[in-house]
């Protein structure tokens with residue numbers, strides 16, 4: 001216990017200690033997997049890709065350090081109630097960059113999330129935190145209409161001009177202590193659409209032309225209420241590509257926020273509901289334009305593996321899930337005819353490139369848009385600092401990580417940065433606004449949709465055949 005440091009940047013050691021024990025401390029079905037913890041060979045390859053290690057240069061802020069801490073707790077050499085343990089588990093972004101590079105298959109991000117669930121179970125949280133978590137996770141996010149209702153006052157706040165006044169007064173930036181989170185929330189808040197997309201979309205949107213596929217659209221909570229325009233583009237792109245789009249109105253949150261907070265009971269409830277619901281339609285695919293939703297719904301098979309009633313059905317469901325660019329690259333994409341004369345770069349959402357291993361497909365799809373000039377961004381798979389609600393719980397750290405990303409965006413001199421996750425869209429939009437970078441932040445389907453709608457350029461005059 002003594003050799004663990006509570007974020008002290010001058011004391012970088014971690015407890016490695018003696019070997020395995022007969023009975024690990026964490027034994028719950030959702031606890032960190034002890035065998036996976038033991039798989040760490042301490043090679044240190046993961047250090048180079050970890051945003052928190054590269055910000056602090058401390059072993060305890062590295063994937064290897066976090067695995068060592070979990071092991072020390074599991075083996076009874078460190079108290080799970082140690083403030084240092086808790087702090088280092090919550091400093092992780094769960095970006096999973098370490099999992100992509102690890103030669104031993106150590107799932108550090110997943111181990112950390114499981115450790116958080118153990119911490120939450122043991123430690124009585126302040127009543128306000130407990131109450132807010134319950135209201136948001138177990139009430140608001142349980143039904144899409146409640147999420148929509150919760151955002152209605154925000155829309156009103158924007159429409160009556162109060163947001164402009166609050167921003168001009170810089171009042172929220174002056175709030176003391178933990179209330180300063182309101183300032184960060186306000187900075188992140190884009191202008192909301194007039195209506196959530198779910199209220200406008202038909203349950204079945206027919207394909208344009210001949211139907212090639214029938215796809216279920218998993219409309220994420222944030223995409224529905226914040227990025228309705230982007231998800232509308234996703235539906236347009238799908239129907240343009242011969243897909244009949246089924247958007248079941250009763251679908252619920254994928255459970256990603258619950259997974260991040262260690263609420264596996266509610267997560268399973270949501271997973272069962274969504275499996276039941278989508279099963280009612282005879283679908284070729286289930287598609288999502290939110291990287292986090294696609295990653296989470298692909299994990300339903302693993303999540304429900306011990307439930308006899310759901311085991312096989314959850315596997316069938318998860319096998320059908322595709323992130324939108326993954327699907328478009330697979331079916332394959334109908335070539336757009338309109339030209340988009342813009343310089344484009346691409347930011348990889350962690351939940352897409354690290355959690356799902358989807359890297360090639362978005363680039364393939366983007367590069368099929370006529371007229372674009374694609375430029376790769378340095379460290380395109382480096383987290384932007386959004387990481388669920390990390391930018392609200394750790395605003396200073398998140399801003400430091402975002403600034404590195406923004407430097408790389410600026411260096412591309414791109415007109416547009418594309419990214420396929422609402423958290424990244426929010427974070428990058430707030431970042432470019434704050435720093436004055438002249439780059440628009442869009443979802444890939446928005447540019448693709450625009451290319452389908454644009455008029456094709458008149459064909460150039462063919463050269464005369466020489467006689």
Ligand code: SF4
Pocket residue numbers: 039040041042043044045046047063064067098101102103104105106108
């Ligand atoms: S790369 Fe994997 S095996 Fe190597 S130190 Fe990191 S977690 Fe351990």
Ligand code: SF4
Pocket residue numbers: 049050051052053061062063066091092093094095096097098099108109112
């Ligand atoms: S998930 Fe990300 S932040 Fe956490 S240890 Fe791995 S690389 Fe570091």
